[in-house]
Amino acid sequence: MAYNNYEILSKDTVVAIWKNNKLKVINNDLLPLYLKRIHNPDMWLETRAVDSHRANSRLLKKAIRLEYKDDLSTVLHVNGATITDTYWVRPIGSKLTYSDVKFQKDSFSTLALKGLYRSFNYVSKLKDTRTPELTNTGSFEKGWKLIDKKWWLYKKANHNEQFSELFAYELGSALGMNMAYYEKGDGCVRTLDFTDNASVNFEPAMSFMGDNEDYTDTIEALKRICxxxxxxxVKMIFLDAVIANPDRHTNNFGLLRDTNTGTIIGLAPIFDHNMSVIARGYPGNPKATDLLISLFNDLMKKYPEYTTHIPSVTEQTVINILDKINMRVKRQVIIDLVMGRYGFIERTKKK
Known part of the structure; x- marks a missing residue:
């Protein structure tokens, strides 16, 4: 059930109060970016909810016995807390502290990732139902696991999705990009929490862009705020163009902020490429009219000063990555795919 009136906090600092459907900002420096754009905390909280279309999320809610399963009620079950930032909420007058709501256990991770009945039955008996899975967003089945005091996000993936995610990580790393760390798992990939347990706050681009993915609009927004x-x-969308990643959206990239001052630090490490390369089958031969290539080249024509950020890709780099990953794929097709797509961008760069 939703709170009628509540405080929004960053760690133990009250940053705003939502009372009688009016937002009173207490600390604008620490206010979530979303609330600087849209002054409605209920809407902000709903964006933090686990995707209700995921089958395993329905099992989670059933095992926890949530009385109300709408997005707002789901998030409020854990006070709106997430793994990747320090924001949370509490009813006005509550004595709760950040240490009370910060996640310490991963009891529901296996159910969230795999949906196994034995996991469903096990967690249904737990008294402590505070779990980060209720605020683990995204459309793929996934789960947070706590290993040696570090949070790892495990995401379900088949062979081609595993390869594509790992290939993107290795290629981006080889090109000097700031990539979120990925490893292959058993029927999944896993990535280390790049906020290091909310040592910095991750603000998805949705917070300042809504669902507007337009490259030019994003550049102009970044000019203003970071x-x-x-x-x-630019490097991120270049990588997307080279590896045929159509799934870049405003919830899978964003900014990092200092948790103490609210200062925007820079772009978060690049992540989420499990729909790229061969994840949905082997793409056909690249063409200059390919949408991602065209969009990127159009952006570079508009901002030629940013072409200096385009890294060089060599065939040997791709070969080395294929050797390192060592998964069964059509190697030459992937080499031709990447180098062909890069070639169209490279020729544009040289004009």
């Missing part, structure tokens, strides 16, 4: 992030943003 010019230092532009170079990494």
């Amino acid at each position: 010019p230092a992030a532009i170079a990494d943003y």
Whole structure:
């Protein structure tokens, strides 16, 4: 059930109060970026909810016995807390502290990732139902596991999805990009929490862009709020173009902020490529009219000063990555795919 009136906090600092459907800002420096754009905390909280279309999320809610399963009620069950930032809420007058709501256990991770009945039956008997899975967003089945005091996000993936995610990580790393760390798992990939247990706050681009993915609009927004992030943003969408990643959206990239001052640090490490390369089958031969290539080249024509951020890709780099990953794939097809797509961008760069 939703709170009628509540405080929004960052760690133990009250940053705003939502009372009688009016937002009173207490500390604008620490206010979530979403609330600087849209002054409705209920809407902000709903964006933090686990995707209700995921089958395993329905099992989670059933095992926890949530009385109300709408997005707002789901999030409020854990006070709106997430793994990747320090924001949370509490009813006005509550004595709860950040240590009370910060996640310490991963009891529901296996159910969230695999949906096994034995996991469902096990967690249904737990008294402590505070779990980060209720605020683990995204459309793929996934789960947070706590290993040696570090949070790892495990995401379900088949062979081609595993390869594609790992290939993107290795290629981006080889090109000097700031990549979130990935490893292969058993029927999944896993990535280390790049906020290091909310040592910094991750603000998805949705917070300042809504669902607007337009490259030019994003560049202009970054000029206003964090010019230092532009170079990494250009590299990210360049990588997307080269590896045929159509699934870049405003919830899978964003900015990092200092948790103590609210200062925007820069673009978050690049992540989420499990729909790229061969994840949905082997793409056909690349063409200059390919949408991602065209969009990127159009952006570079508009901002030629940013072409300096485009890294060089060599065939040997691709070969080395294929050797390192060592998974069964059509190697030459992937080499031709990457180098062909890069070639169209490279020729544009040289004009």
